[in-house]
Amino acid sequence: MEHRIERIKKQLHAQSYKLTPQREATVRVLLEREEDHLSAEDIYLLVKEKAPEIGLATVYRTLELLSELKVVDKINFGDGVSRYDLRKEGAAHFHHHLVCMECGAVEEIVEDLLEDVEKKIEDEWQFQVKDHRLTFHGICRKCQQKNNANN
Amino acid sequence: MEHRIERIKKQLHAQSYKLTPQREATVRVLLEREEDHLSAEDIYLLVKEKAPEIGLATVYRTLELLSELKVVDKINFGDGVSRYDLRKEGAAHFHHHLVCMECGAVEEIVEDLLEDVEKKIEDEWQFQVKDHRLTFHGICRKCQQKNNANN
């Protein structure tokens, strides 16, 4: 944890930004809830527990900044809000998601499944891939079992 | 064109919805601009040229309805608006996109590049895939050439 904060601090300094207490508190929340996919509002409420004086705009600003630094990725699952997702340490590409259409659960896939596809895109479409977004919509394991039980 | 409208009409009737003049005008705009990725507002302005009396809310309602019927897919490229994209006729899955980070151009890939990946997801994650969203972010052919010329 401290290790990752140190690294983010360095990334900020490299662009001559500072790791202010507000920014640190925000990063800590993101680290603590790494599995989740929190909205700005969610994050704001959690940061408030650590730093009650923080303002919502600061959280938005921090998340924007962390997006620029590619510390977080901003995603949209189609409900009306943006969600912020910590990049896996050292990952070149954004990880994938499995979204259950029944229960809404979101599972992460860290393994990069798109290497072959990207090669194809670069070769056949002459498009130079920098990053990707991949989400599967379907039925999660739990819901499949639940459905089978009720039949 | 007429053929596709007929088919959409049948899909609507199958759920006992009607193809009203407003809905038809909206569908016609979507067909005429099939390559594009229009926002609700964009579509509203285009429909107004055919049917000036139409209201914005009706356009939203129609797009919502067409989404339910899977005639269109609602997507979000990260600017603040939802965009609506006609499904390719008979396609089981949503097509892919290449978004240029420099000029913003959006290219479509109709070929399904994810069959192997989906098989893997189903086998190794026990997740039953119904659909997917795949977008690549990078540099389009044109911008690559432009960049090379300037070096």
Next chain:
DNA sequence: TTATTATTTGTTAATGATTATCATTAGTTT
């Protein structure tokens, strides 16, 4: 140190996309 300048923050107001409300219209069924 003190004065000056640049960053960052919190509060608040503004914006802009989407949704809800509701009276009106069009279409169907008796």
Next chain:
DNA sequence: AAACTAATGATAATCATTAACAAATAATAA
């Protein structure tokens, strides 16, 4: 025609995000 239902258009409401701006904080110069 009367009664009922579905769909529409105008408008107001909602809600996430951004902008504005004065106050606080940190960095730098004098």
